[in-house]
Amino acid sequence: MKKQQILSQQVCFPIYAFAKEIINQYRPLLDAIELTYPQYLVMLVLWEFESQTVNQLGEKLKLDSGTLTPLLKRMESKLLVTRTRSSSDERIVNIALTQNGKALQIKAANVPAQLIEAMNVTVEELQELKNIISKISNKNNKK
Amino acid sequence: MKKQQILSQQVCFPIYAFAKEIINQYRPLLDAIELTYPQYLVMLVLWEFESQTVNQLGEKLKLDSGTLTPLLKRMESKLLVTRTRSSSDERIVNIALTQNGKALQIKAANVPAQLIEAMNVTVEELQELKNIISKISNKNNKK
């Protein structure tokens, strides 16, 4: 058997497992404000930019309309965002925060600190991880 | 606005996005042998251990029966594995490789190298990433 075909030798499996682990650590924190992790990411973008097209959200979050459309409809039904077709270009759908959505930012303020606490890591360790990932992924984005 | 509530400040988002990116890089390679990434992970375990219970697979891959049962049924229908209830303990289902499943190992032999190539990374970079992740996640497993 090739050494590379052994699970413990896999370099990608730990990343896959760790990403799931992070989302699982977020879950109880986000349950408290009735958001899923992808929905929380959408909120982060909207808290920063107020209004975004589906495309803009997709670029920032690396998600396509097949994922975003139903996700945003769920967020709309929770009264967190509005979905409005642009009048200047009817193909574009603008996603904007409602008052509810804006208000949620305060309730979510301590989520980042709680996560660090729950994961039992230091910000420095996560930063180190982030640095390596950006070093690796930037190589391909430049193409 | 709190600095921690800005997407670009998030330390977990890059890991989430990178994990998806890896799976997307695997996709065309695994399409060629008609496996999804989680199915490929199951195959890696079985190539190494020949036979595993659903529980053992779940522990190694960090997946529960709600995920594994339908996944393994799909693999069974592709004639890659057999699912057999243990005679000594009828609660346990043993997953074993078929001849087809064993044979697939040869076709999958160059997947790891192809992935490294496709991602345009060095093994050293991925190893560095793996080291940091194991440093972080081991802290919690010890509890």
Add this chain to the structure above:
DNA sequence: AACAATTAAATTGTGTGCAATTTATTTAAC
């Protein structure tokens, strides 16, 4: 201006991923 090409979302279909519950079996306690 008419029509092709492009673009933005939505839709369809398949496959995870996980919480919560259920079913069946085995083990433990009395």
Add this chain to the structure above:
DNA sequence: GTTAAATAAATTGCACACAATTTAATTGTT
């Protein structure tokens, strides 16, 4: 020895994630 507790899979239900296609609107070409 019978009932309770524990265990292993399976089931149910919901929410992504993404490929492929479709629909609708806009832009570019002639």
